[in-house]
Amino acid sequence: MNDKSNKPTIEKYKQFIQEGKFRAFKCSDCGAVIAPPLGSCYSCGSSKMEWTEISGKGRLVSFTVIHVAPEEFQDEAPYYIAIIELDEGTRVTARLSGFDPLKPEDVKLGTSMELTFIESPKGRKYLAFKAA
Ligand SMILES: [Zn+2]
Incomplete structure (x- = not known):
């Protein structure tokens, strides 16, 4: 190498x-x-x-619910797209796991988050975060 x-x-x-x-x-x-x-x-x-x-730890700084998804993600809507500020200081865009996309009022900014992955029906993996 x-x-x-x-x-x-x-x-x-x-x-x-x-x-x-x-x-x-x-x-x-x-x-x-x-x-x-x-x-x-x-x-x-x-x-x-x-x-x-990456530690995989951070906090939720922003999120949105995608109801009308691009065609390739239609099977997955509605879903969250969130911005997580990692403990390392950088911000990443990722899915949220473990939150009901029909209840965004339950999602609180500043929540401590940890890394997980979710897999789409087509077997594609996404970065995702869940409440720590
Ligand atoms: Zn540098």
């Missing part, structure tokens, strides 16, 4: 999710954790990235 093949890519990031793993990029220069992957560090602009493990 040379440096090039170890270089984090978005394709590999997505592949990890399908394998039930959540890895983020970490800036080799300043240590900022970046997920989903970007070409360069939002903090220092470096393009030197390495993989890092």
Whole structure:
């Protein structure tokens, strides 16, 4: 394995999710954790990235309920799309697990969340978070 093949890519990031793993990029220069992957560090602009493990812990900062989904996700609607701020300081978009999409009033911003995965009827895995 040379440096090039170890270089984090978005394709590999997505592949990890399908394998039930959540890895983020970490800036080799300043240590900022970046997920989903970007070409360069939002903090220092470096393009030197390495993989890092994520604690999977964070808190809910925003959410919305998708009632009318794009065609490929129609079977799954309604569902939540949420923004989670990870303990590592980066924000990710993910599904919510364990909340009734017809009762959004039960979902509270600031709730402590932990990583899980959900699988669609077609067998596709998504990052998801549930109440910790
Ligand atoms: Zn950086």
